[in-house]
Amino acid sequence: MSSGSATLVFLEHRGAEIQKGSLGVLSRAAALGDPEVAAVLVGDAARALAHEAGAFGAAKVYVCEDEAVQQPLPQPRVDVLAQVVSDGGYDTVFFANSVLAADVAAGLAARLDAGLNWDLADVERRDGELVGKRPALGDSVYVDVGWTSRPRLALFRAGSFDAVAGAGGEPEVVEVSPSFAEHSRGSRIVEQQVEESSGPSVEDADIIVAGGRGLGAAENFTLAEELAKALGGAVGATRAVVDAGWYPYSSQIGQTGKTVSPKLYVALGISGAIQHKVGMQSSNVIVAINKDANAPIFEFSDLGVVGDVHEIVPRLTELIRERRG
Amino acid sequence: MRIAVCVKHVPEGTVRIDPGSKRLDRSGEGALNHFDANAVEEALRLKGDSDTEVVVVSLGPDKAIDSLRKALAMGADRAVLVSDEAAAGSDLVATSRVLAAALEREDAELVLFGQQASDADGAVLWAAVAERLQLPVVSQAMELSLGDGSLRTRRQTEFGYDVIEAPLPAVVAVSDAINEPRYPSLKGIMGAKKKPQEVLTLSELGLDPSTTGEAGSRTSVIALGEPPARGDARKIEGDGSAAQAIVDFLAEKRLV
Numbered sequence: 093m094s095s096g097s098a099t100l101v102f103l104e105h106r107g108a109e110i111q112k113g114s115l116g117v118l119s120r121a122a123a124l125g126d127p128e129v130a131a132v133l134v135g136d137a138a139r140a141l142a143h144e145a146g147a148f149g150a151a152k153v154y155v156c157e158d159e160a161v162q163q164p165l166p167q168p169r170v171d172v173l174a175q176v177v178s179d180g181g182y183d184t185v186f187f188a189n190s191v192l193a194a195d196v197a198a199g200l201a202a203r204l205d206a207g208l209n210w211d212l213a214d215v216e217r218r219d220g221e222l223v224g225k226r227p228a229l230g231d232s233v234y235v236d237v238g239w240t241s242r243p244r245l246a247l248f249r250a251g252s253f254d255a256v257a258g259a260g261g262e263p264e265v266v267e268v269s270p271s272f273a274e275h276s277r278g279s280r281i282v283e284q285q286v287e288e289s290s291g292p293s294v295e296d297a298d299i300i301v302a303g304g305r306g307l308g309a310a311e312n313f314t315l316a317e318e319l320a321k322a323l324g325g326a327v328g329a330t331r332a333v334v335d336a337g338w339y340p341y342s343s344q345i346g347q348t349g350k351t352v353s354p355k356l357y358v359a360l361g362i363s364g365a366i367q368h369k370v371g372m373q374s375s376n377v378i379v380a381i382n383k384d385a386n387a388p389i390f391e392f393s394d395l396g397v398v399g400d401v402h403e404i405v406p407r408l409t410e411l412i413r414e415r416r417g
Numbered sequence: 418m419r420i421a422v423c424v425k426h427v428p429e430g431t432v433r434i435d436p437g438s439k440r441l442d443r444s445g446e447g448a449l450n451h452f453d454a455n456a457v458e459e460a461l462r463l464k465g466d467s468d469t470e471v472v473v474v475s476l477g478p479d480k481a482i483d484s485l486r487k488a489l490a491m492g493a494d495r496a497v498l499v500s501d502e503a504a505a506g507s508d509l510v511a512t513s514r515v516l517a518a519a520l521e522r523e524d525a526e527l528v529l530f531g532q533q534a535s536d537a538d539g540a541v542l543w544a545a546v547a548e549r550l551q552l553p554v555v556s557q558a559m560e561l562s563l564g565d566g567s568l569r570t571r572r573q574t575e576f577g578y579d580v581i582e583a584p585l586p587a588v589v590a591v592s593d594a595i596n597e598p599r600y601p602s603l604k605g606i607m608g609a610k611k612k613p614q615e616v617l618t619l620s621e622l623g624l625d626p627s628t629t630g631e632a633g634s635r636t637s638v639i640a641l642g643e644p645p646a647r648g649d650a651r652k653i654e655g656d657g658s659a660a661q662a663i664v665d666f667l668a669e670k671r672l673v
Binding site for chain 2: 106164165166167170190191192194195196197198199200201202203205206207208209210223227228229232233234235236237238239240241247273274275276278279280281282283284285286287295299323335341342347348349350355356377379381383390393394395396397398399400403404405407408410411412415416
């Protein structure tokens with residue numbers, strides 16, 4: 093097969109903001125050097141964001157603001173993407189992983205009988221062919237994966253790429269009006285409960301201080317909050333402490349929470365179970381403090397400190413405050 | 418009514434990839450994917466004392482019957498295993514095709530999945546199966562209830578919670594936070610052997626073998642490699658100078 097010619101990137105947005113992870117994937121697609129890179133924005137206020145998609149590398153932006161796509165549900169988005177892939181002749185479609193995007197990608201794969209490689213950490217061109225990189229078995233193996241037909245669908249781990257605004261100009265905006273399948277319109281959201289955390293959100297933070305069961309009690313999360321404040325970062329939490337009600341779900345990092353890759357990840361009293369590891373292991377630098385010398389977190393930390401968070405963290409916070417003046 | 422639960426037989430213990438076939442080595446002992454136990458449990462909870470039939474469905478090697486029997490021992494009523502050499506190595510499009518064909522025969526009002534496969538970390542199959550069956554799909558369900566011809570579910574997203582309603586029949590993938598799966602009782606284990614267990618080939622499902630397995634897949638594994646190494650990991654004992662050591666480390670990395 094010849095090298096790819098046209099890549100489409102599914103951009104997810106919430107309110108007036110395109111998710112950073114989707115823009116990262118768009119940047120990566122643009123850097124692959126395809127002759128055509130386009131983006132799709134689906135949902136309320138999609139049109140207003142087309143300009144931003146252009147800045148991150150999309151020459152063309154498909155928008156759909158149909159009544160059927162107002163709610164963040166996957167199936168009507170499959171209808172939109174199937175239409176765009178067919179109309180525009182796209183041979184590659186990229187997604188940044190999220191609860192919504194995963195369901196859209198898999199639905200589209202079945203609709204188009206297209207190969208979907210998921211959980212990719214990177215993608216490259218090798219002899220003109222697209223090759224995906226998939227960490228497997230708890231990241232002990234990196235698998236090179238390919239596609240045997242087109243279109244090729246790829247779902248990337250959140251936080252795999254930095255969003256880099258380029259010299260992109262004003263994109264061409266194309267309105268999409270697909271017909272929606274009956275089953276696509278079956279589900280509806282009757283209630284939404286948004287959990288807002290205070291301070292910077294964990295997805296956007298360069299520094300995250302996360303707490304686990306080792307903090308001992310809900311009120312000890314102030315240790316994480318104070319350190320995060322001193323470092324100018326956000327606070328994250330493990331599933332165990334979210335389930336225990338110590339911290340809100342919006343801060344949960346891991347398999348059923350968010351996947352993050354900040355410049356610095358400080359893990360306080362976190363054992364490093366696989367469910368948590370998958371959400372933060374691609375962080376640039378990982379520092380872990382845990383009193384259990386055998387905690388798995390030490391296997392993938394750059395600096396592991398075997399000790400008591402209650403003694404070390406207050407002193408650490410103080411030293412960083414002093415340093416920052 | 419009928420509830421179908423899709424389950425997977427996954428390798429037990431340390432999982433490895435066979436360098437020859439580049440597939441997961443499934444030659445050793447296996448077990449029911451523990452995330453699927455939540456889906457079985459949810460089906461049994463919804464069934465309660467009613468005459469609802471819970472049927473567990475799987476695609477896998479012959480020994481996957483062990484995992485189906487575990488689900489029967491938990492309380493499911495009937496098991497269907499699609500086992501065919503030609504289906505080995507199926508990717509998402511091929512697997513979803515086989516499962517959809519098996520599910521079509523069942524004509525269930527509700528199809529349940531667990532939140533992911535513990536071996537391949539896959540967490541997308543339900544959406545592909547729902548698309549093939551042309552049914553509504555909801556994933557990450559933390560609460561599920563059935564009404565008259567519809568379902569209501571509370572699901573987790575990155576931003577909080579959505580309450581979603583959908584008409585039946587529908588496909589739902591449940592989160593492992595939805596329940597605590599029961600352990601099979603001795604009576605359940607003994608009784609499981611007598612429950613109906615059907616093993617089907619692809620042709621019995623009316624499927625052309627060339628549309629499944631590696632032949633019917635649209636993705637391939639090219640090579641296996643080592644993960645990028647973490648540079649210079651250090652571990653220190655947390656004595657009185659630990660806080661200073663962390664600050665020095667962060668300074669060295671230009672993070673403070």
